[in-house]
Amino acid sequence: MTDLSVDLGFLKLKNPVIGASGTFGYGLEFEPYIDLNRLGGFVVKGLYFSPREGNPPPRLVETPSGLINAIGLPGIGVKRFSEEILPRLQKFNTTVIVNVCGENNEEYASVVEFLDKYDGIAAYELNISCPNVEQDGLCPALSPEATFSAVSLVKKTSSRPIIAKLSPNVTDVVQIALSAEEAGADALSLVNTFLAMAVDIETRKPKLSNIYGGLSGPAIKPIALRMTHQVAGRVKIPVIGMGGILTGQDALEYMIAGAKAVEVGTANFIDPESTVKIIEELREYCQKKGIDRIETLIGTLQA
Amino acid sequence: MVKDPQARIIDKKNWKSYFSLSLESPRIAAQAQSGQFIMVRVSAHTQPLLRRPFSIHSKSEKTVEIFFQITGLGTELLSQKKPEDSLDILGPLGKGFEAGKNLKGKDIALVGGGRGIAPLYFLSQKLRSYGATARIFYGGKSQEDLPLKEKFEKEGFDLHWSTDDGSSGFKGFVSDLFKTELEKYTPDRIFACGPELMMKKISLIAQEKNIPAEFSLESVMGCGFGACWGCVRRIKRDNREEWVKICEEGPVFSGNDIIWEEGDE
Numbered sequence: 001m002t003d004l005s006v007d008l009g010f011l012k013l014k015n016p017v018i019g020a021s022g023t024f025g026y027g028l029e030f031e032p033y034i035d036l037n038r039l040g041g042f043v044v045k046g047l048y049f050s051p052r053e054g055n056p057p058p059r060l061v062e063t064p065s066g067l068i069n070a071i072g073l074p075g076i077g078v079k080r081f082s083e084e085i086l087p088r089l090q091k092f093n094t095t096v097i098v099n100v101c102g103e104n105n106e107e108y109a110s111v112v113e114f115l116d117k118y119d120g121i122a123a124y125e126l127n128i129s130c131p132n133v134e135q136d137g138l139c140p141a142l143s144p145e146a147t148f149s150a151v152s153l154v155k156k157t158s159s160r161p162i163i164a165k166l167s168p169n170v171t172d173v174v175q176i177a178l179s180a181e182e183a184g185a186d187a188l189s190l191v192n193t194f195l196a197m198a199v200d201i202e203t204r205k206p207k208l209s210n211i212y213g214g215l216s217g218p219a220i221k222p223i224a225l226r227m228t229h230q231v232a233g234r235v236k237i238p239v240i241g242m243g244g245i246l247t248g249q250d251a252l253e254y255m256i257a258g259a260k261a262v263e264v265g266t267a268n269f270i271d272p273e274s275t276v277k278i279i280e281e282l283r284e285y286c287q288k289k290g291i292d293r294i295e296t297l298i299g300t301l302q303a
Numbered sequence: 304m305v306k307d308p309q310a311r312i313i314d315k316k317n318w319k320s321y322f323s324l325s326l327e328s329p330r331i332a333a334q335a336q337s338g339q340f341i342m343v344r345v346s347a348h349t350q351p352l353l354r355r356p357f358s359i360h361s362k363s364e365k366t367v368e369i370f371f372q373i374t375g376l377g378t379e380l381l382s383q384k385k386p387e388d389s390l391d392i393l394g395p396l397g398k399g400f401e402a403g404k405n406l407k408g409k410d411i412a413l414v415g416g417g418r419g420i421a422p423l424y425f426l427s428q429k430l431r432s433y434g435a436t437a438r439i440f441y442g443g444k445s446q447e448d449l450p451l452k453e454k455f456e457k458e459g460f461d462l463h464w465s466t467d468d469g470s471s472g473f474k475g476f477v478s479d480l481f482k483t484e485l486e487k488y489t490p491d492r493i494f495a496c497g498p499e500l501m502m503k504k505i506s507l508i509a510q511e512k513n514i515p516a517e518f519s520l521e522s523v524m525g526c527g528f529g530a531c532w533g534c535v536r537r538i539k540r541d542n543r544e545e546w547v548k549i550c551e552e553g554p555v556f557s558g559n560d561i562i563w564e565e566g567d568e
Contacts, residue, residue: 025530032304032528033393045532053546060525060533065349067525071532074546218349246349269353269526270344272393273306 002286003293004279006040006260008238010161010186011122013040013095013261016294017251017279020242020265021046021099021125021165022071023216026085027092033272038279040261041095044085046127048101049110051077055132061198061207066219067266068196070132070210073101078114090120097163099125103133105150109157116159123160126151126185129167129192131214137195141167144179151183161186163240168220168227169195177231189240189263190231191224217266218244225257232258232299246274248281258299304396304528305330309389313366318450321418322382323360324390325368331394335362337425338399338519338555341369342527344391345380355381356524358422358496358554359395367394370421370451396527397554400426400494400517407434412490414440414505416477416497420451422519426494427460438490439463442477442501446470478504490514496521499564506558516558522549537562 004015019027019042026044027036036042054074061068076084081098089096098121102108112124128150131137140146141164151164164180166173168191177188193214198207206212224243232239241259245251246267254262267274286294307328314325331341342354355377360370373379384390400422402411411430413423420441430437442465443449449471455462465473465480473480478501485508493516495505502518509516525531527550535546536553539560547553 023530029526029528029530033306054532054535056546057533057535058523059535060523060531062351062353065352067352069525069531069533074532074535217352266352269531271306271391272526272528272530 002283002291003295004282004286006295006298008187008260011095015040015279015282016255016261017275017282018042018095018097018240018261018263019268019275020263021127023265023268026081027089027096028085030268030272034276037093039094039275040279041097041122043097043099043125043263045075046073046099046101046130047075047078047081047111048073048103049078049107049114051075051080056209058207058209061213063196063198063215064219066215066217067269068198068208068213068215069193070208070213072132072210073130078111082115082118086118086120095122096120097123097125099127099165100154101127101130105153108150108154112154112158121160123163123186124154124158125163125165125189126154127165129165131167131169131193131195131212132210137169137212139167141165141176141192142170144175147176148179148183151180151185155184163187163189165192166190166231167192168224168243173227174230174234177235181235181237185237187238187240188231188235189242191227191243194220194223216244218246220244221250225253228254228259229257229301245278246270248278248285251278251282252285252297255294255298256301258301260298304394305334306391306393307331308391310392312384312386312388312390315384315386317382319447320373321370321450322373323368323370324381324384325366326390326392327366328392329365331392332362332365332367335359335367335395336399337402337429338422339395339397340527340554341367341392341394342396342524343369343381345377351377353525354393354527356527356550358519359425360421361425361428370418370424372418393527397550398552400519400555402426402429402433402494404433406430406492409435409491410488411435411437412440412481412493413437414477414481414493414495414497416442416501417444417448419497419501419519419521422496423494424451424454427455436461440477440481440484442466442480442497444468476504477501478508481505482508485512492516495519503563506561506563509558517555518558518561519555520549520553520561522554524550526550
């Protein structure tokens with residue numbers, strides 16, 4: 001019997017596979033297709049304090065092996081989430097993580113303060129890296145100072161562990177990661193999407209109403225994997241890797257490169273069963289290789 | 304809502320750039336309502352990455368049928384599939400037409416433009432089974448854009464058709480044809496699907512004459528089941544306007560609720 005559980009220190013997951021925020025709805029959307037209890041966990045769609053509309057369409061454009069989105073973080077806000085969604089999520093035996101958004105540090109803190117009153121949330125993933133809400137993809141995760149101030153304020157406010165979600169749209173992701181760690185982040189998740197665009201050559205207009213969006217999917221995997229490896233080698237806190245994971249093999253690459261767990265994103269759109277299939281593929285790999293505990297695989301990249 | 308990873312293609316039809324595929328999927332067929340759609344995986348690889356949405360064109364006990372036109376890489380790959388191939392499909396998804404037994408004895412107008420005719424065939428069958436009279440208004444750019452004309456004719460529907468170039472039937476838009484016919488009669492209800500501008504015109508006609516109308520909207524979709532928020536449309540809800548997910552709350556909406564795109568009136 002292979003032990004797929006992984007220990008993040010502050011949180012034990014039954015397996016390393018987590019549904020990624022923004023691709024997993026509020027979790028319940030996947031109930032017709034998979035048993036949510038089988039997942040290591042999932043991160044619900046980013047929540048601001050108040051409900052938000054998001055960007056006008058078109059919000060999506062496909063590119064080779066990728067998807068650019070400019071959804072713009074629409075959501076129901078913390079009040080409706082706590083009343084309508086959270087009670088239904090509490091019935092599941094899996095790890096629920098809430099992705100926390102804010103237009104400023106105070107809003108991040110107020111979301112966390114509000115949600116701290118409710119049971120059924122294991123940790124907060126601090127979304128300091130969404131490229132679709134401010135002009136030119138601006139977000140705190142582009143600067144070590146802004147990352148430090150957002151993470152440290154939320155860490156002070158929160159009674160729960162904080163996972164800082166990092167942006168790949170930076171010169172040196174390690175510097176940002178070290179700032180988040182210094183500010184008290186309990187873990188890091190990386191990467192969010194790559195700032196990107198596509199042009200319609202007939203109309204000469206951008207294919208997204210927002211002009212820029214975030215690229216995800218298999219197209220970004222090699223770069224996201226490299227960043228995960230760089231960061232995992234430098235920080236002491238656990239790293240959750242993500243970017244273009246479609247299969248068990250993809251997830252294994254991230255774990256060998258140093259990720260303690262992985263988030264699966266765009267794959268959920270292509271196949272709502274992706275997370276569960278990836279868990280099965282991890283199990284098969286471990287059995288085939290005679291690995292009793294998948295944790296022993298983490299960070300074992302050979303020179 | 305189920306996933307059928309291996310729905311076998313048991314029939315394929317082709318008219319120039321239009322195709323229909325009949326897929327064996329008893330579980331999806333059992334739940335399918337007219338106006339709902341399925342998400343079809345068109346490639347086992349990552350190009351294109353996403354599934355494609357198709358409204359359900361017809362169903363039998365064990366099958367659902369889709370009808371589509373080649374408009375890009377996804378539909379082109381799908382058009383190359385052969386009988387006995389299997390397709391990975393999700394469905395049935397979304398909310399369909401509000402067409403129940405209460406429409407018995409009513410006179411219903413179905414207005415379809417181009418590939419937008421797809422869901423209206425399923426609806427015509429349903430309406431007939433409820434004892435409603437369905438009149439079909441079918442428009443295309445040219446006569447080759449009316450591949451389903453014979454199918455409706457053969458089944459004895461009262462069919463009116465138009466082509467933009469006048470190569471067959473009424474010369475002009477199907478909305479103009481419809482307007483002309485409305486000088487002679489008033490339907491109890493209108494169901495329509497087609498290009499945005501066509502539906503907008505039909506909606507204006509329906510509002511002018513105070514006829515309840517429903518429209519099936521088309522959109523690029525990321526997932527088809529509400530997880531990605533990619534396919535939104537401006538919709539009136541409780542006297543407010545909101546971005547509403549077409550996949551979840553649609554694809555069929557009441558004409559009174561849809562905010563039509565500006566221009567081209």
